Amino acid sequence: MYHTMSATPTDVIATKSEWTIQDHPKANEDIPISLLIKDKSNQPIQTFDTVHEKKMHLFIVSKDLTYFSHIHPKYKGNGEFDFTTSFPAGGDYKLISEFTPKGGGDPSVESHWVKIEGQSAEVKALVPDQNLTKVVDGKKVTLSFNHLMAGMTVHLNFTISDAASNQPLKNLQPYLGAMGHAVAISDDVKKYLHIHPMTTEGNGPKVTFMTIFPEKGIYKVWGQFQHAGKVFTVPFVINVPK
Ligand SMILES: [Cu+2]
Known part of the structure; x- marks a missing residue:
């Protein structure tokens, strides 16, 4: 996955993530989600830089990119972040988290797909805007x-x-x-x-x-x-x- 803060070369610390979400999450319900950020040797990363006022920025999008949300999970310590969110309809959503382990230059990105049960929204093809x-x-x-x-x-x-x-x-x-x-x-x-x-x-x-x-x-x-x-x-x- 590409991710960049600017046009300068990236200096990103390699990470892994473990996401925890209940079984059968449903649309329009509050869903608690947590993620554990680990280093390459599976040790939780302890310290994160505050970047743009937050230790983690998280974006949630539906697969057709109709739905977009930008939230800030809470740091619990020992590499673990959590947040509660709800999803507007059934379907697949990608959770994209961005954070900078202490000592990293550019942010690391960890993402995860979740399947939400419930009535699906109409899937819309992405068509470039004629009018910007x-x-x-x-x-x-x-x-x-x-x-x-x-x-x-x-x-x-x-x-x-x-x-x-x-x-x-x-x-x-x-x-x-x-x-x-x-x-x-x-x-x-x-x-x-x-x-x-x-x-x-x-x-x-x-x-x-x-x-x-x-x-x-x-x-x-x-x-x-x-x-x-x-x-x-x-x-x-x-x-x-x-
Ligand atoms: Cu943010």
């Missing part, structure tokens, strides 16, 4: 690129305005220690990129992220930003050419 402007929670967000191509550094620009007044938003708030966060996942749910803003360019209206899409293909990208104390998430489906 969306309105979410009263914000109008446009995604643009300097040069979108697999294997090359790309700048993703999110430009945000108030949907009602069309005025550029210049008072975004830091969310988890940055002016925004973005995650990209390939349509086969195999490639995962957590992308942080390049620089602090004030508080909007434009937030630029830098990454490298490792291969051509269709990706879903979620940008997350905070305004007036509320986090909003804007998804885009893009086709990254070779």
